[in-house]
Amino acid sequence: MNKKSKFRSQMTTGILLVAAVLLLMGSVAGGSQAALTYFSETYKARILIYDIGVTLVENEKDISWRDYTGADDKWDEHTGVLLEYMLETEEEREARAAARAKDEKVTEPELILGKAYKEELTVRNSGNIDQYVRVMVYRYWNDEEGNKLTDVSPSLIKLNFLTDNGWIIDEEASTQERTVLYYTKMLKVGETAPLFTDTISIDPSVAKKVTQITSVDGNVITTTYDYDGLEFVLEAEVDAVQTHNVKDAIKSAWGVDVKLEKDGTLSYK
Amino acid sequence: MRQKGKKIGSVLLAVLALVLVMNFSVGESMAYFTTYATARGGYWLTLESSSKIRERMVEWDKHIQVENTGETSSFVRVKIFAGSAFGLLNTDNASGKWQMEDDGYWYYKDPVAPGTMTEELVISIKVPEEHAASFNVTVIQESTPVLYDENGVAYADWTMEADVTTNTQDIPVGEGGQGDE
Numbered sequence: 393m394n395k396k397s398k399f400r401s402q403m404t405t406g407i408l409l410v411a412a413v414l415l416l417m418g419s420v421a422g423g424s425q426a427a428l429t430y431f432s433e434t435y436k437a438r439i440l441i442y443d444i445g446v447t448l449v450e451n452e453k454d455i456s457w458r459d460y461t462g463a464d465d466k467w468d469e470h471t472g473v474l475l476e477y478m479l480e481t482e483e484e485r486e487a488r489a490a491a492r493a494k495d496e497k498v499t500e501p502e503l504i505l506g507k508a509y510k511e512e513l514t515v516r517n518s519g520n521i522d523q524y525v526r527v528m529v530y531r532y533w534n535d536e537e538g539n540k541l542t543d544v545s546p547s548l549i550k551l552n553f554l555t556d557n558g559w560i561i562d563e564e565a566s567t568q569e570r571t572v573l574y575y576t577k578m579l580k581v582g583e584t585a586p587l588f589t590d591t592i593s594i595d596p597s598v599a600k601k602v603t604q605i606t607s608v609d610g611n612v613i614t615t616t617y618d619y620d621g622l623e624f625v626l627e628a629e630v631d632a633v634q635t636h637n638v639k640d641a642i643k644s645a646w647g648v649d650v651k652l653e654k655d656g657t658l659s660y661k
Numbered sequence: 662m663r664q665k666g667k668k669i670g671s672v673l674l675a676v677l678a679l680v681l682v683m684n685f686s687v688g689e690s691m692a693y694f695t696t697y698a699t700a701r702g703g704y705w706l707t708l709e710s711s712s713k714i715r716e717r718m719v720e721w722d723k724h725i726q727v728e729n730t731g732e733t734s735s736f737v738r739v740k741i742f743a744g745s746a747f748g749l750l751n752t753d754n755a756s757g758k759w760q761m762e763d764d765g766y767w768y769y770k771d772p773v774a775p776g777t778m779t780e781e782l783v784i785s786i787k788v789p790e791e792h793a794a795s796f797n798v799t800v801i802q803e804s805t806p807v808l809y810d811e812n813g814v815a816y817a818d819w820t821m822e823a824d825v826t827t828n829t830q831d832i833p834v835g836e837g838g839q840g841d842e
Contacts, residue, residue, distance in 0.1 A: 444694040456698040467696075474702030499774070502733055503704055507809040521694065534703065596808045596818070599708055625703035634694040641693035 445519030446632035449584065450474055451512050456630075459518050474626050478509050478592070505599055511551065511592035515575065515630050516584040523579050523632040524658060526646065527559075527588060529571045530627035533619070541622065548595040549624045557586035562660060576657045578635055594624060707733055708806065715778065723784040727802055729773040735804040736817035737773055738766040741784055742799040756780030772807040772815050 445459025445468070455472035479501035480488070491498050515525050531549040533541045546569045553571065555561055562572040575585050598619040633645045638658070642650050650658045715726045727737045741752075752767075754760075758780045759767045769779045786798060807815050 442694060444696045446696050446698050448698045448700055450700070456700040458696045458698050460694075460696065471698075472700050474700045475704065476702060478702075478704065502775075503706065504734075504809050505806065519696070523694075594706065598706065599806050599808070619706050620708040621705065623703045623705045625701060627699070627701040629697060629699040631697045632695060637693070641695070644693055645695045 443520045444523060444632060444634060445517070446523065446525060446630050447516040447518040448472075448628055448630045449514045449516050451477070451510060454516070454518075457518050474628065475511070475592070478511070479503060503594065505594050506596040508552070508591040508593045511589055511626075512587050513589045513628060514585050514587045515579065515632075517579045517581055517632070519632075520581050522581060522635045524635060524638060524642065525575045525579050525585065525630055525632045527573045527575075528629045528631075529573070529589070530569055530625070530629075531571075532569050532625050532627075534623040534625055536621055538623075540625075544619065544622065548598050548619075549626065550593045550595055551589050551626070552591045553589055554587050558657075559586065559588045560660070574658065574660055576659070578656045579632075592626065723786060723798060723800075725782045725784065725800060726778045726780070727769065727773065727804070728778040729775050729804070731775055731804075734772040734774050734807040736769065736807055737779060737802060737804045738768045738819070739782065739803075740766045740801040742801070743786070752782065752784050754782060766803075773804075 443460040447457035565572040
């Protein structure tokens, strides 16, 4: 019994010793981990090089972007508004606001049917790795409640696409509402692609779509137009993908088969 | 035997762990660098176009002006009808802005902005004695939204005219007044 108890206490000591050694080793390991963390920061600094980022540019102004900041899945993101200054310049808007504040009579800017408004859209590589980009442009009409209308023609919202400069339209993936464009060349760091649109206009034939004419009330002419009170909407999405292993990357990200030519341009099948 | 079972268990666990680790690394290498940016914008379309005729009778002259009461600029034209008994209608187009075309309409050259009026078109009416107590001259007025070609030059497309409204005036001679209601 006594012998057994002695053995037990020896065993306890042994276990404690092992535990102490383990703890000690643990703390050493902790220390070396701290050292590792220190090193991994330098390592992080090195992978900073692989920050992907893309910016949608309208009339030489950055509208929306999403750039990786190099760590912890943090992105520098911004989503802006298209067509904000379609009818008036920033200065004109300020002048109008000032006049309104002074209770002066202000003539509101009018959307002129058929007029080609400047709408210069393109893409800039705002990351620090090269990339390939594609763009999806949506055009549609909304009613007063903001519901998308599927029975009014998106083709009356006329965008002038430019395609002899490296951009190509994927006709198969495009519909009346959606236009898919690829930039076939590699977009280098900091580089801005050529414009893929330059103007937007509303087809004057929207004014020909009249349901109800009458309303002959004394001397007043009133007419109801189908497109009156509707909102036309333009939406653009830019997608960027790494150039390394680009065939697989594009297949994985966009589900499209591409062929990489010797000069670095892509051809889409 | 029991010992052996334990050993197999450990080996299995090790294999499982290895598979998990490998799976994880496979997942890693499958991820590509991608990003995106989106934006949206739009405008409400106001297509309402309406106009009003303003008329004054001064002596035998009918002063016609068209006011744009809508929210968009429009082109206007007017046509004047009178019974054949009244003979000739002499028109005075002092501003030079009105132009008579072959179709019998007087066209106003410039677009009329919302809330503004055209220059006057004055019609002198020759009323024979027997009709002097009451006469009837009708002015038809039409408007159409201003359209622009791609170069921003304004034009009117009268084939898509808004509507035709007749304005029948029956004014006792000598009494002037506003023609609009």
